[in-house]
Amino acid sequence: MSKKQFIKSLLFFSLLGIMLFILHFAIVLGAKNSQEGRVGKINQLMLHKIDKEIMIFGASEGETGIAAPILEEKLDKPTFNLSMDGSNIAQFGDLINEYNSYSTKGRYVVLALGIFSLHDRKLPKSPNWYYPWMQNDYISKNYLLNSTPEFRRYKNFPLYGFVVFNASLYRSSFDGWKTMFTSRNENTCYDGNGWMPYDLDWGQNNALQPLTMQKVFLNENVFAQYKNVVQNLNAKGRKVILVFMPSWKGARNYYDGYDELVMKFKSLKGNQNTFLDYSNAVFSESKDYFYNYTHLNKKGALLFTDILAADIEKMITADQQKTISMNNGKNN
Amino acid sequence: MLFNSFEFLLFFPVVTLVFFLLPQKYRWFHLLAASCYFYMAFIPVYILILFFTIVIDYFAGILIENTTGQRRKWYLIMSLVANVGVLAYFKYYNFFIDNINTAFNLQGDSAYSFLGIILPIGLSFHTFQAMSYTIEVYRGNQKAERHFGIYALYVMFYPQLVAGPIERPQNIIHQLKEKHSFNYGLAVSAMQIILWGLVKKILIADRLAIVVNEVFSPDKTYSGGAYVVATIFFAVQIYCDFSGYSDIAIGTARILGIDLMKNFDTPYFSRSVTEFWRRWHISLSTWFRDYVYIPLGGSKKGKPRWYFNLLFVFLLSGLWHGANWTFVIWGGLLGAALVAEAMTRKFRRGMEETLPGIAYNSLSRLMTLAFICLTWVFFRAGNMAQATDIITTIFTFSPDYFKLTETRLGGINYLGLPQWQFAACFFLIIGLFTAEWLYKEYDLKTWLEQKPTYIRWTAYYALILGLLLFGAFTTNEFIYFQF
Numbered sequence: 001m002s003k004k005q006f007i008k009s010l011l012f013f014s015l016l017g018i019m020l021f022i023l024h025f026a027i028v029l030g031a032k033n034s035q036e037g038r039v040g041k042i043n044q045l046m047l048h049k050i051d052k053e054i055m056i057f058g059a060s061e062g063e064t065g066i067a068a069p070i071l072e073e074k075l076d077k078p079t080f081n082l083s084m085d086g087s088n089i090a091q092f093g094d095l096i097n098e099y100n101s102y103s104t105k106g107r108y109v110v111l112a113l114g115i116f117s118l119h120d121r122k123l124p125k126s127p128n129w130y131y132p133w134m135q136n137d138y139i140s141k142n143y144l145l146n147s148t149p150e151f152r153r154y155k156n157f158p159l160y161g162f163v164v165f166n167a168s169l170y171r172s173s174f175d176g177w178k179t180m181f182t183s184r185n186e187n188t189c190y191d192g193n194g195w196m197p198y199d200l201d202w203g204q205n206n207a208l209q210p211l212t213m214q215k216v217f218l219n220e221n222v223f224a225q226y227k228n229v230v231q232n233l234n235a236k237g238r239k240v241i242l243v244f245m246p247s248w249k250g251a252r253n254y255y256d257g258y259d260e261l262v263m264k265f266k267s268l269k270g271n272q273n274t275f276l277d278y279s280n281a282v283f284s285e286s287k288d289y290f291y292n293y294t295h296l297n298k299k300g301a302l303l304f305t306d307i308l309a310a311d312i313e314k315m316i317t318a319d320q321q322k323t324i325s326m327n328n329g330k331n332n
Numbered sequence: 333m334l335f336n337s338f339e340f341l342l343f344f345p346v347v348t349l350v351f352f353l354l355p356q357k358y359r360w361f362h363l364l365a366a367s368c369y370f371y372m373a374f375i376p377v378y379i380l381i382l383f384f385t386i387v388i389d390y391f392a393g394i395l396i397e398n399t400t401g402q403r404r405k406w407y408l409i410m411s412l413v414a415n416v417g418v419l420a421y422f423k424y425y426n427f428f429i430d431n432i433n434t435a436f437n438l439q440g441d442s443a444y445s446f447l448g449i450i451l452p453i454g455l456s457f458h459t460f461q462a463m464s465y466t467i468e469v470y471r472g473n474q475k476a477e478r479h480f481g482i483y484a485l486y487v488m489f490y491p492q493l494v495a496g497p498i499e500r501p502q503n504i505i506h507q508l509k510e511k512h513s514f515n516y517g518l519a520v521s522a523m524q525i526i527l528w529g530l531v532k533k534i535l536i537a538d539r540l541a542i543v544v545n546e547v548f549s550p551d552k553t554y555s556g557g558a559y560v561v562a563t564i565f566f567a568v569q570i571y572c573d574f575s576g577y578s579d580i581a582i583g584t585a586r587i588l589g590i591d592l593m594k595n596f597d598t599p600y601f602s603r604s605v606t607e608f609w610r611r612w613h614i615s616l617s618t619w620f621r622d623y624v625y626i627p628l629g630g631s632k633k634g635k636p637r638w639y640f641n642l643l644f645v646f647l648l649s650g651l652w653h654g655a656n657w658t659f660v661i662w663g664g665l666l667g668a669a670l671v672a673e674a675m676t677r678k679f680r681r682g683m684e685e686t687l688p689g690i691a692y693n694s695l696s697r698l699m700t701l702a703f704i705c706l707t708w709v710f711f712r713a714g715n716m717a718q719a720t721d722i723i724t725t726i727f728t729f730s731p732d733y734f735k736l737t738e739t740r741l742g743g744i745n746y747l748g749l750p751q752w753q754f755a756a757c758f759f760l761i762i763g764l765f766t767a768e769w770l771y772k773e774y775d776l777k778t779w780l781e782q783k784p785t786y787i788r789w790t791a792y793y794a795l796i797l798g799l800l801l802f803g804a805f806t807t808n809e810f811i812y813f814q815f
Contacts (some may be wrong), residue, residue: 005516012789017797023797162800163338167753170801176413 029175062112068193074309081194086125216257427655454494512589529579547750
């Protein structure tokens with residue numbers, strides 16, 4: 001190879017490398033500023049732009065089933081739903097811990113629980129939602145994310161993002177750049193304050209499998225993570241409202257261990273927290289309010305949130321009265 | 333280790349760099365070690381199978397050359413039996429047992445049990461390559477290789493070890509012994525081919541695979557229109573997947589100074605099935621031509637024998653591709669088409685002379701493509717029942733024939749893809765065939781090489797960026813790995 005050829009090759013690969021580094025950086029920067037979709041929700045939290053009095057965390061049951069705007073309206077307390085479809089505590093637990101580290105206004109954290117909440121996931125859900133925040137302490141050390149070679153390589157090899165980034169992340173990045181240039185209101189993540197309802201009738205999404213007996217997962221390691229998160233929240237003076245979400249009653253008998261699961265979560269209540277079990281909610285017998293066995297549709301979510309708001313209001317009133325009588329006792 | 337994997341991205345430059353840094357006398361050992369490592373990245377213990385056939389064929393070659401008379405034939409037969417035996421055992425034993433159990437209605441304890449083994453990767457390829465060596469030595473076209481390491485490298489050379497091209501000893505062995513210095517022009521040409529191969533595999537084949545896997549899933553049924561789309565997508569997928577692999581193999585070898593044979597020549601522009609098989613998987617079709625078809629007499633022993641030879645070769649080729657009746661039927665259909673073309677040769681020549689050139693070429697290309705696509709249904713389907721169901725659905729018009737969409741959580745889905753990605757698949761297919769047509773008819777490569785550097789580099793950068801931004805970086809293996 002002649003000197004000229006060597007220099008030419010070097011120039012070719014150098015230019016390519018520089019271009020790819022700039023593009024990679026731009027994609028990540030854009031993705032961090034997106035306000036769309038679930039990436040947008042995570043971004044708002046990681047940028048410390050969400051600090052509401054009531055925060056809702058959980059998986060898809062919470063994401064579709066708790067209408068944050070209704071809760072906000074009924075309780076007159078700023079509310080945001082940061083539940084993430086398909087995640088379990090191993091992933092959204094880090095979001096809770098991050099939120100707990102910076103929030104000054106948060107007083108109540110609603111933990112939406114469901115039949116699969118104590119399932120020990122082996123693989124993370126949609127790790128691309130978290131890729132832009134790989135530098136974050138919680139995210140980079142998350143054991144579930146680190147169980148995938150893709151995430152580990154993404155952490156350690158430059159430009160590996162091009163292999164793992166998908167269309168959804170590129171879209172988020174594009175949206176993020178749009179946001180930066182148009183200076184949208186940074187706190188309008190969603191009209192629904194993070195609530196993502198599915199306006200579907202029963203079985204409409206073609207995901208209904210025939211019902212068969214299945215054992216409910218009761219993994220102790222996963223339960224320990226819930227315990228840890230609740231303790232961390234309590235340590236900062238935040239009250240945890242454990243909400244066992246309603247599911248269609250017709251499927252109840254197929255879940256072996258259901259009652260045990262409910263009792264297990266009830267044990268997290270302690271003295272500081274509240275446990276609300278909606279297993280036997282009045283509407284849980286009707287398919288009109290569900291789109292599958294375990295998830296409320298939009299109609300169900302609106303109805304359920306009304307009920308939840310009323311129960312939370314009673315809880316808040318009772319707490320206030322308790323505080324007043326304690327203060328009166330001290331004065332006397 | 334897949335060519336489109338992160339591991340290969342590290343493996344390839346290291347192996348290449350060390351190759352050129354080493355003195356010539358150590359290079360064979362380095363390549364052999366690298367090839368062993370490459371192969372063992374799949375299932376390590378299977379290298380013993382490879383080693384077994386290498387030892388048999390190495391000694392068989394020497395014995396064939398050193399012996400005269402009938403014994404030469406026996407040594408050849410010994411080598412062929414060993415190779416075919418290994419292939420038959422790992423690839424066809426379960427198929428054979430399944431058919432015995434079905435034929436004699438054996439069930440439960442009375443049924444013969446299956447072998448619980450995984451097929452060694454690339455078995456069909458390196459077995460055929462090994463057989464071509466002993467046959468060529470027997471025919472006197474190739475001197476037996478005395479250097480065991482060089483012979484082993486001939487079988488195991490990593491660029492073409494697991495999915496071809498199936499090489500001939502006359503082409504490869506001397507190249508493995510020659511000294512190759514780093515050649516800038518060859519390296520550039522090689523990188524171009526590798527890039528194009530990666531584009532075909534990652535950008536096109538793996539993207540189309542999402543739709544194909546969705547529609548051909550045994551749990552679901554789709555409309556006739558959906559099956560038509562999926563069949564066309566599969567035709568492009570398998571072409572891009574396999575030719576993409578071949579391109580990467582050829583490019584990887586070329587950087588080392590080794591020239592592998594061309595394996596694809598824009599086959600979907602063929603005007604007949606006969607022509608298609610001169611342009612598709614050329615290394616396999618020439619292997620069957622030279623070692624099965626011609627020894628059977630080819631077209632030289634009268635028409636009935638000629639037609640039989642054609643059908644037999646393609647039935648065998650179908651079986652080579654997989655241990656399933658769908659592959660045999662696929663091969664049979666192609667063989668039947670070749671026989672039909674042989675029978676109607678005069679008629680078709682007459683049509684070619686009568687019709688305007690563009691009309692004849694267009695019609696014949698379209699008909700050939702349509703037929704090939706239909707045969708791909710048998711190739712892709714999991715079993716005969718699914719294949720016939722799909723073919724029946726394609727040819728049965730119904731009110732929802734053109735239904736391609738499905739409502740799922742998150743929105744409307746086009747056969748497993750969002751709308752824009754589904755539309756992009758068509759643009760990718762059009763882009764692919766346009767590029768290939770320009771490459772063939774207008775020598776796109778030379779045209780590009782004559783352009784200023786900034787234009788060439790822009791084209792390369794655009795392809796690389798397209799690949800990185802729009803490629804489907806899944807862990808899809810190359811389709812032909814399963815053969």
